[in-house]
Amino acid sequence: MAQAKFEVPKLKPYPVIPVLKENAMAEVKSFPANAGIQQALGFPGELPEDWHDVAIAKMGELLDKYRSFRVYMDTCVHCGACTDKCHYFLGTSDPNNMPVARQDLLRKVYRRYFTFAGKYFPKLVGAEDLTRDVLDQWYTYFHQCSECRRCSVFCPYGIDTAEVTMAAREILDTVSVGTKYTNEIIGKVHKIGNNLGLPGPALEDTLTGLEEDIKADTGVDVRLPIDVKGAEVLLITPSADFFAEPHVDSLIGYAKVFHQAGISWTLSSHASEAGNFGLFIGNYEQMRKVAMRIREAALDLGVKRIVVGECGHAWRVAYSFWNTLIGPLDFLDKRYPWPQHVCEVTWDLIQRGALTLDKEANDHRIITFHDSCNVARASRMGNMPGGQFFIPRAIIKSVANHFHDMAPDTIEEKTFCCGGGGGLLTDDLMEVRVKGALPRMEALKQVVDDHGVNFMALICAICKSQFTKVVPYYGFDMSMIGGVHQLVSTAIQLGTKQ
Amino acid sequence: MSWLTVTYACLFYAATAMFVFGVGFRIYSYARTPAPLKIPTTPAPLTPAGAGFRVAREVVLFESLFKSNKWIWLFGAMFHFGLLLVLLRHLRYFTEPVWTWVVLLQPFGKYASFLMVGGLAGLWARRFLVPRIRYISTPSDHLMLVLLLGIGLSGMSMDFVSHTDIISLKEFALGLVYFDWQPLPADPPLLVHLFLVATLLAIFPISKLLHAPGVFFSPTRNQADNAREQQHVTPWAPKLEP
Numbered sequence: 028m029a030q031a032k033f034e035v036p037k038l039k040p041y042p043v044i045p046v047l048k049e050n051a052m053a054e055v056k057s058f059p060a061n062a063g064i065q066q067a068l069g070f071p072g073e074l075p076e077d078w079h080d081v082a083i084a085k086m087g088e089l090l091d092k093y094r095s096f097r098v099y100m101d102t103c104v105h106c107g108a109c110t111d112k113c114h115y116f117l118g119t120s121d122p123n124n125m126p127v128a129r130q131d132l133l134r135k136v137y138r139r140y141f142t143f144a145g146k147y148f149p150k151l152v153g154a155e156d157l158t159r160d161v162l163d164q165w166y167t168y169f170h171q172c173s174e175c176r177r178c179s180v181f182c183p184y185g186i187d188t189a190e191v192t193m194a195a196r197e198i199l200d201t202v203s204v205g206t207k208y209t210n211e212i213i214g215k216v217h218k219i220g221n222n223l224g225l226p227g228p229a230l231e232d233t234l235t236g237l238e239e240d241i242k243a244d245t246g247v248d249v250r251l252p253i254d255v256k257g258a259e260v261l262l263i264t265p266s267a268d269f270f271a272e273p274h275v276d277s278l279i280g281y282a283k284v285f286h287q288a289g290i291s292w293t294l295s296s297h298a299s300e301a302g303n304f305g306l307f308i309g310n311y312e313q314m315r316k317v318a319m320r321i322r323e324a325a326l327d328l329g330v331k332r333i334v335v336g337e338c339g340h341a342w343r344v345a346y347s348f349w350n351t352l353i354g355p356l357d358f359l360d361k362r363y364p365w366p367q368h369v370c371e372v373t374w375d376l377i378q379r380g381a382l383t384l385d386k387e388a389n390d391h392r393i394i395t396f397h398d399s400c401n402v403a404r405a406s407r408m409g410n411m412p413g414g415q416f417f418i419p420r421a422i423i424k425s426v427a428n429h430f431h432d433m434a435p436d437t438i439e440e441k442t443f444c445c446g447g448g449g450g451l452l453t454d455d456l457m458e459v460r461v462k463g464a465l466p467r468m469e470a471l472k473q474v475v476d477d478h479g480v481n482f483m484a485l486i487c488a489i490c491k492s493q494f495t496k497v498v499p500y501y502g503f504d505m506s507m508i509g510g511v512h513q514l515v516s517t518a519i520q521l522g523t524k525q
Numbered sequence: 526m527s528w529l530t531v532t533y534a535c536l537f538y539a540a541t542a543m544f545v546f547g548v549g550f551r552i553y554s555y556a557r558t559p560a561p562l563k564i565p566t567t568p569a570p571l572t573p574a575g576a577g578f579r580v581a582r583e584v585v586l587f588e589s590l591f592k593s594n595k596w597i598w599l600f601g602a603m604f605h606f607g608l609l610l611v612l613l614r615h616l617r618y619f620t621e622p623v624w625t626w627v628v629l630l631q632p633f634g635k636y637a638s639f640l641m642v643g644g645l646a647g648l649w650a651r652r653f654l655v656p657r658i659r660y661i662s663t664p665s666d667h668l669m670l671v672l673l674l675g676i677g678l679s680g681m682s683m684d685f686v687s688h689t690d691i692i693s694l695k696e697f698a699l700g701l702v703y704f705d706w707q708p709l710p711a712d713p714p715l716l717v718h719l720f721l722v723a724t725l726l727a728i729f730p731i732s733k734l735l736h737a738p739g740v741f742f743s744p745t746r747n748q749a750d751n752a753r754e755q756q757h758v759t760p761w762a763p764k765l766e767p
């Protein structure tokens with residue numbers, strides 16, 4: 028069991044709504060970004076003297092730019108339906124982690140400066156002046172939200188706290204306040220092309236090494252090409268896939284699928300990252316700039332299709348936003364005119380009988396599937412609503428014999444976040460991450476006890492990193508965590524079909 | 526014309542004006558603000574018509590609320606459905622002759638007031654009894670319930686306790702509509718009832734009652750899931766350099 032400097036919650040046999048513990052998490056904060064990191068993104072390096080006015084002006088600007096933000100500031104009736112839906116509240120008991128309370132941190136300032144009632148009767152409607160304390164509170168609690176949108180499923184008006192969190196982070200950045208973790212990473216993408224700051228040559232070495240590994244393993248020459256002009260498919264995948272465990276096993280899985288299907292493909296050193304942390308900080312320009320590298324790479328390499336690897340928020344950006352940010356992608360093949368998820372590609376090939384799969388190769392695994400929230404609640408796969416739930420499970424069932432879903436309230440559209448998404452995947456927020464994983468861990472424990480599950484399959488790089496780090500706190504082994512294409516990789520029989 | 530009649534007539538014109546212009550302005554501001562990105566909460570309908578149907582289900586059935594909390598759903602539904610019947614019943618004060626379906630509705634509307642008040646009482650009880658909801662409640666949340674309960678109870682008292690002179694009331698109401706003022710019966714429960722209703726109309730556009738128009742403008746509910754197939758443009762975003 029991992030050592031913790033805080034109390035790790037106990038796993039209970041059934042979910043219990045915790046008793047409120049005010050300010051339980053008030054002191055847990057992410058490391059702030061320094062002036063250099065902020066300035067590289069065009070944000071001020073230190074708190075401006077007139078920060079108060081700057082922040083209020085930014086709030087006004089966002090109210091005019093985002094209908095979601097404007098409507099959600101007005102619409103909440105404090106019904107309380109969302110109060111027990113956030114994994115961070117369930118894991119930390121801090122009432123400010125209830126979605127409505129989190130929104131209210133921003134809403135109280137909105138009311139004070141932008142509404143009649145808040146201007147003249149602040150006490151009555153819970154309006155408050157923007158002070159340094161409030162700013163600190165924003166920094167704390169808007170970095171204890173993974174923008175997972177679970178609350179929005181349950182709100183009668185669809186109020187999406189992720190939109191509020193993004194607005195808050197955007198306001199914070201305009202007065203120089205951001206986290207080191209997300210903003211340093213965005214800077215790296217602009218400079219080098221991926222979140223890890225892995226330069227082209229290092230990437231090539233890594234890929235060659237992987238090719239050798241596959242050869243040693245299977246005796247087959249499976250290629251992991253990079254910067255190949257004229258390839259059919261450009262694969263955009265999270266950079267963690269290049270070397271992190273267990274991510275890399277999924278990358279090998281994609282390579283084997285392309286190899287067996289005879290699809291020519293390539294990675295790009297210019298766009299060697301699917302992740303887009305611009306989403307996390309709610310900044311349209313940053314998000315667009317990060318995404319633009321992909322358009323450039325696709326045009327430069329002259330590819331016909333773009334396929335996106337296993338990554339939750341990246342798929343949200345690709346599926347929901349690319350067309351707006353960097354579209355139209357009208358240079359793509361008319362049969363595949365838009366970005367596809369690698370699971371869509373694999374499922375399509377499986378249905379056409381293009382892959383030779385040996386299910387028994389996965390017989391040592393009893394598998395469950397974690398719906399990554401960005402895929403589940405902010406995107407789709409295939410051509411019917413809910414395809415994002417069906418397709419990954421269909422793949423798993425085609426490559427393995429033992430599959431069990433977790434409890435219905437914890438999967439599909441009601442899935443619980445891993446606890447590390449939305450820009451929280453940093454060691455300084457370990458307490459938030461471990462506690463936020465509680466609801467998922469309880470659901471996992473149940474299938475482990477009932478069905479002997481020993482593998483949780485995922486399609487998100489952040490989920491993989493988060494879970495491998497966090498499951499040991501709850502007494503599970505980190506080898507339980509892996510990608511859907513890791514399972515495909517195990518089952519696929521190379522050299523049997525051309 | 527008594528000063529009472531004049532006061533109430535003016536009160537109602539003012540309250541109605543605040544309601545119409547206030548809510549109208551809010552709707553205008555929601556409609557004017559662009560929704561730059563596609564953010565439907567998925568799985569979502571693939572077509573705009575499907576999305577419209579989804580919004581309709583939220584409005585009529587409170588679908589999401591049903592998923593999340595059966596108690597709030599029950600009390601919320603009791604209150605809103607009760608209120609709807611009661612409001613429809615009130616049409617008889619503004620139409621002459623009264624439409625047949627309004628006449629047929631009268632007995633239901635009468636007892637719907639119990640549903641309405643019961644729902645409100647349940648919602649209010651939760652604000653005290655459930656610590657999570659107590660934590661998020663502001664004084665205005667309580668006052669709003671007091672106001673609605675006041676309206677409901679004062680209205681019911683005229684039906685079930687002491688009848689008011691509804692013939693003259695109707696003349697007063699029609700008089701307001703046709704700008705031909707008629708005297709208002711000086712009945713205390715009626716005066717309380719009307720005063721509270723006018724207050725409600727006036728504060729509607731500056732309170733959380735804005736959830737009524739707001740629900741139609743929520744992008745997570747009213748957008749179709751067709752981001753890949755159809756380009757959604759952001760009006761204020763930089764254009765693609767050629």
Ligand code: SF4
Pocket residue numbers: 112113114115124125126129171172173174175176177178179187188189192444
């Ligand atoms: S978006 Fe997710 S993390 Fe944020 S408040 Fe809602 S449920 Fe919690």
Ligand code: SF4
Pocket residue numbers: 102103104105106107108109110126127181182183184185186
């Ligand atoms: S469910 Fe929606 S309306 Fe109800 S308290 Fe939460 S955010 Fe507000």
Ligand code: SF4
Pocket residue numbers: 173174175339340398399400401402443444445446447448449487488489490493
């Ligand atoms: S890491 Fe995975 S589960 Fe966590 S927020 Fe992202 S997509 Fe959701």
